[in-house]
Amino acid sequence: MTRTAIGPHMSDRQDTMSSVPALRTTDLIGRDAELEQLTAQLGIRTSGGDRDGEPTARAMLLAGDAGVGKTRVLTALCDAALGAGWQVVVGHCLDLADSSLPYLPFSEVLGRVVADHPDVAARVLEQHPTLARLQPGRRILSSETTSGDQALDRGNVYDAFGDLLSAVAEQAPLLLVVEDAHWADESTRDMLSFLFSRPVPGVSLVVSYRVDDLHRRHPLRRQVAEWMRLRGVDRLQLEPLTDDAVRRLVRALHPTTMSEAEYVSIVDRAEGNPFFVEELVGAAWSGQVPGELADVLLVHLDRLDETTRQVVRIVSVAGRQVSHALLAAVSHLGAAELEAALRTAVDAHVLVASRGGTYAFRHALLGEAVYDDLLPGERMRLHADFVAALAEGRAVGTAAELAQHARRADDRPVAIRASIEAGEEALAVGGPSEAATHFLDALELLDTTRTPVADIDSHALARRCADALVASGRVPKAVKVLRARLATLPADAPRTDRGQLLTALASALMLTDTTESPTETAAEAVELLRDAPPKLLARALLVQARSLSGWHADEARSIALQALELAERHDLTSLAVELHATIAGLDPSAGTSPAAGWRAAADRARRAGLIEPELRALYLLGRLHQDDGDLDAAIEVYGEVLARSEVGGMTWSPYAAEARLLLAVALTHxxxxxxxxxxxxxxxxxxxxxxxxxxxxxxxxxxxxxxxxxxxxxxxxxxxxxxxxxxxxxxxxxxxxxxxxxxxxxxxxxxxxxxxxxxxxxxxxxxxxxxxxxxxxxxxxxxxxxxxxxxxxxxxxxxxxxxxxxxxxxxxxxxxxxxxxxxxxxxxxxxxxxxxxxxxxxxxxxxxxxxxxxxxxxxxxxxxxxxxxxxxxxxxxxxxxxxxxxxxxxxxxxxxxxxxxxxxxxxxxxxxxxxxxxxxQGSAPSPPSAGDEVVLTPRESEVLALVAEGRTNGEIGKQLFISTKTVSVHVSNVLAKLDAASRTEAVAVARRRGLL
CATH class of the missing domain: 1.25.40 (Serine Threonine Protein Phosphatase 5, Tetratricopeptide repeat)
Structure with a gap:
């Protein structure tokens, strides 16, 4: 692969891939087969030329080590798609460390569609107004903090984005590319799962990721395995180039004479990685061949002037990419001087410019090497410059970006406030896991900051963090956070502070196995909050009633009714809804069965937009059906729990996760x-x-x-x-x-x-x-x-x-x-x-x-x-x-x-x-009588016919569009009905009985 021409803009075919070099490639060395496979399987063109082909895959995963050439192959793929009359749109996952920004690549895609297809975007946004919250311009720092009550309905986001892609694809086939999924946040991975499992007509999806970044516990490692089991999803692994391909690439990059020793050195050291080849060839041009990878990555900087090197260092601190406006605000350079430095960096292949006005390193590894090469004081000062630019409004950015820079600049007050705002934003778009990470960062900074931060209630933040942890299923961590906060309370702390923390702790303890008694904790909280505002006392009584409901139903009912009277008297609607869900299983005098009570409670919670009480009521309804032996009804309700949890972004909340288990148990039965x-x-x-x-x-x-x-x-x-x-x-x-x-x-x-x-x-x-x-x-x-x-x-x-x-x-x-x-x-x-x-x-x-x-x-x-x-x-x-x-x-x-x-x-x-x-036991099957009749279902007959043709389970599954495991079940059923010990015997018996 080689770059022989670099222009000031993107491809002449209007490629919309941001952060990808504006290249005209004359050769794609060593990757012809991979590009042919991608274009053929996605239906962009057939092996015979540029004719439209029939896709064999609607989605592709492009995997490879850092620097192996994924972006280059994607660039060529996008050029091929544009040349075949397709539309192309690309989103990128960015490395924001722990400051995840939910749905970031899809915000980028939405912004591009709004710019390129304003009429289509306007029509979809009118139909799905909540999607507007993901527009890039809506995610910048603002004085208005989105509350959890305004959280996006995750199901609406999925449906809206699917409708957006479908609307764009009505004009021409659409290629959607998501790059660097190894940096994807949880919400982005969930969106990708939705797109993989529910294909949009006319849309092909390609997702790239680094294989070498996927450590054993990396969330994407298992996600890829799941995606690969979906029909229509295929994977292409970019392997290192062969030695011959490396030599051809070296000759393309450096057409002048090179000694055999230099060839051998580059081939040995590059290990088939095209990026390393390019860097080593660049070093050879300057007469320097570094001994370590870091030297290879940094060698281009040695040939830059000081101003350009400083701009490159600023870009490394910014992250994967940075806007021109933010660079201007941080660098303090004049417009002409900054533009000259950027031009030098781009011409030297250190940075690339996108049509959207952002700059990025030609390869992420280069940016990481530059950042690591900074002196500690230099790194902290540059982060502080970013904090100042973002906080003062001289450039736009997200709360997550501000939090990241403030933490690394050791500006704790700003980092705390920005982390809290980033957490609230994550909750607002259905990302409780990301929200919990931001809240935990803020708590850690608060605990290590000597000077108190004004207007920040650490106890309220701990409770908010615990709520986010519970919603993401990390209940033990929530318990740990609350216990730690209780341990910091002085003996003379206000009763309301201790009471609210104990209420939250008791609620969390009920959701996990522990030797600590949630009943005792809840009772202590109620005593502390007897004279507190009605909302706090009613919440404590609710938790106490729940803690007693398992073994002391009469006492639990009495306390719940007391809390309900308090909630209704003070117009505490949300609490009243939660209490109705609790009382549904406790009050036999209500005149309705517990099943009807829980269904009514779930409907009431749904109308009020309260997802957690709805999940709890549905979960308890499913348990009731299962305990009564009505497995069909239990399965239906558990399925409803899972569907509603996905909509609310609470897939791993305790009630949803346990419903998944119990659904599996019911299916097993x-x-x-x-x-x-x-x-x-x-x-x-x-x-x-x-x-x-x-x-x-x-x-x-x-x-x-x-x-x-x-x-x-x-x-x-x-x-x-x-x-x-x-x-x-x-x-x-x-x-x-x-x-x-x-x-x-x-x-x-x-x-x-x-x-x-x-x-x-x-x-x-x-x-x-x-x-x-x-x-x-x-x-x-x-x-x-x-x-x-x-x-x-x-x-x-x-x-x-x-x-x-x-x-x-x-x-x-x-x-x-x-x-x-x-x-x-x-x-x-x-x-x-x-x-x-x-x-x-x-x-x-x-x-x-x-x-x-x-x-x-x-x-x-x-x-x-x-x-x-x-x-x-x-x-x-x-x-x-x-x-x-x-x-x-x-x-x-x-x-x-x-x-x-x-x-x-x-x-x-x-x-x-x-x-x-x-x-x-010596048992043998009963011999069939003349009157015995074997009845096969239509699907079993189809499977049996294919078995008779000698097809494997995998081949049968592909032909009938069902999973291999499902085929196995049908084959087992056929063997049982025919009293056959093998597939061959089943076919023979079926022929004798006229079933084939």
Whole structure:
């Protein structure tokens, strides 16, 4: 790749790519194949020339190390698109360190559309007025701070931007390029996910990012993996140039004679990186070949005059790019002198100028090297100059930019105020994670500033920060922030300060597993705020009522009604809405069912624009349906929670994240294991760690517990989180118990049970309800091991079985007074407990039950499993019922019928341990009678036909436009219906029965 001509403007074809050099490339060395692949797959042109082609991908990810040539390839791609009659628009992600500016590249795109297509932009902005908030001119520093009450509806932003692209694409195909996604903020990544998953007709999307910047915990690392699973999204990795290509590039850059030693030096040192090649060739022109990369990056500066070097240093402090106006305000140079210096820097290939009036380094690495080369005092002084220019209004910029410069200039008062303003702006556009980062910065600066900053209430800021942390799912961090703020309060601090912090702390404690009592904290807050303004007291009473609702419903209802009366008397509308959502599940005298009450509370919160109370009410409604065994209704409501959380920018808030888990649990019970897995696969979405591991635990329950895969190390890794999250311990512990049962390891199962209990009891309470299920699984493990044990081993096992039965009995006794806890799932495990115990006694020959008693117990277990509707649990019960029927000498036909039902379900969900258990029992499928008729769904018939042609699951998925996992489910269903052990056998059986 080479640049042989540099003009003062962009391409003659009106390329709108800002921050990309205005180049006319005569050669694209070493990248012809990559450019051809991009243009062909996106449908810009075919390999035969410039004819329009049919796209094979609607979106491309362009990956590569820094300096490998991504921007150069994108420039050539944009030129090719413009030459084919396409429109091109580009947005850039900028490195603002911790000062993220949500949706920055899309603000840039919107600004370009407004400039190039004012009529289209005006029409879309009229239809979606909230989109105007993302216009570049609307994001500059202002005396008006956007409050959280004016927050953008994230769903509207997505729809509006999609409509904007669609409107532009009506005139001609549109190529949208987003550069440097490794610097993208969370909101930008979410927008990209929306565009990847919901393509806009006539629009192709290309996103570039640095591979070498994606460390293990980088949020984009997992996001890319998720994007790659979407249909129509492909990835192109730019690899280093070959040695021959490097030599050709060197010859193009330096056509004069060069010695072989110089060629070898450049080839060896550049390692195929075109940027390094250019820098090394530039150094060779000046007779200097630096020994280290930093020297290579900085060598061009040595040939600049002092004024130009100073301007370049100022640009490095500004960041990736800087406007001419801001440079003029900071440099203090005259117009002619500044323009001359900029011209010199551009001609020397150090800076590039965009049509929008901004300047940037030709490569980001060069800017970083220049910045690192500054002396500490010089760096701080230049940042201070930027602070002065922005704060005094001599140039425009964002609050995030001002905060960044003020922090690095050690101007703490300005940095604190700007960070707070940046946080409020992030909240206003649905970016709670970015807002929390800004608020945390402000708190840290406040704590280390000796002189108090006027008009900044650190306690209010801590509460605001905690709210943002909770909204982004980082509840433990919110608790830590509030505790730290409480620790700084002097003994004589106002009661209202302590009371409000305790109210916020109690609210956060209820959302996480902790040994600290939220009830006691909430009660203390109420006492402190008895004489406080009504709004503060009502809020404290609300939190206290919530903290009591689990075990003390009558007291919670009384307190909530007291708070509601206070809120309504003082016109505290928002609090009243939240209280209605709380009372919905507590007030049986309201004349409506809890389900109707929560639905009404959710609707009321939605009308009031209060997203958190709406999510809470919907979450509780879903829980109610699930507890009642109405899995279809629960799935529908949980889906609504997820949709509404995305709209409000609260995807990882506690209620939304737990709704995702419970939705996966409900899908698992319905036998839709692949759907559950995909829902829990949040690769690239960067959820809070507690949910990331909880979701992973449920995935392991599916793959290891139900399907019998072996991932022992995965379960061992999950144990690190048992002590901080009880649900993770229970879910992953259940997977370990099921694995131990399949292996006949009763002692291992008992050890797992003890470990789970030891982890969960300090976080919850001793007789938590899941202990009934866990102890029952252990009894089942003892029963599975009994046939292979000696009489002495069986006698010794009796003590362990008795302890598990006693633990289960304690749980049943504990929950006996609470009628609301006796749902169909609870009754299923009570019946299963009895059946497993009798089965162990039968197999171990320890006071064995009568045969009819054993069969009746398993029939009762089957009946309760049917009532709950859990496909895996019903299949497991029928596996064991079939074994019991065979062992007790029941009619072979009855046992075989039950086994066939179990086998069909086990095949459908891929439960290999259940199939192995059936095989061990000596069970075989019933032979088909002449009257048996196999009924395949239309989709199963399509899949079977393609299987008969020898297609793989991946090939079938592409042809039918469904995922490979979905194909696998259909194939499993076909095998089960045809009683076939393999694809070949299924095809043969289908041909015999006339199904093909």
């Amino acid at each position: 319905q036998g839709r294991l692949d759907e559950a897995w995909e829902l829990l696969d949040v690769t690239g979405q960067n959820p809070p760690m507690v949910f990331e591991w909880l979701f992973f635990a449920q995935q392991m329950l599916i793959t290891i517990g139900i399907r019998g895969d072996t991932h022992s190390r995965a379960l061992e890794r999950l144990r690190d989180y048992w002590g901080t999250d009880g649900l993770t311990a229970i879910v992953s512990g259940s997977a370990e118990l099921m694995r131990a049962t399949a292996a006949g390891d009763a002692a291992g199962a008992r050890k797992v049970y003890d470990d789970v209990v030891a982890s969960v009891v300090p976080l919850w309470h001793e007789w938590f309800q899941a202990r009934l299920r866990l102890s029952t699984l252990v009894v089942g493990a003892f029963a599975a091991a009994a046939p292979r044990q000696s009489s002495d081993e069986r006698a010794a096992a009796a003590a362990g079985v008795d302890r598990m039965m006693a633990d289960g009995a304690r749980v049943i006794d504990f929950y006996a007074p609470y009628d609301g806890s006796h749902g169909p799932e609870y009754r299923m495990w009570v019946a299963r407990r009895t059946a497993e115990h009798l089965r162990w006694r039968w197999l171990a020959q320890v006071e064995p039950p009568r045969a009819d008693e054993l069969v009746d117990a398993w029939r009762a277990a089957e009946e309760t499993a049917v009532a709950y509707g859990s496909v895996p649990e019903l299949a497991q019960v029928r596996v064991r019922l079939a074994g019991v029927l065979r062992a007790t000498g029941d009619a072979a036909a009855v046992a075989r019928k039950v086994a066939d039902l179990a086998r069909e379900a086990a095949h459908a969900i891929g439960a290999r341990p259940m199939l192995a258990e059936l095989t061990a």
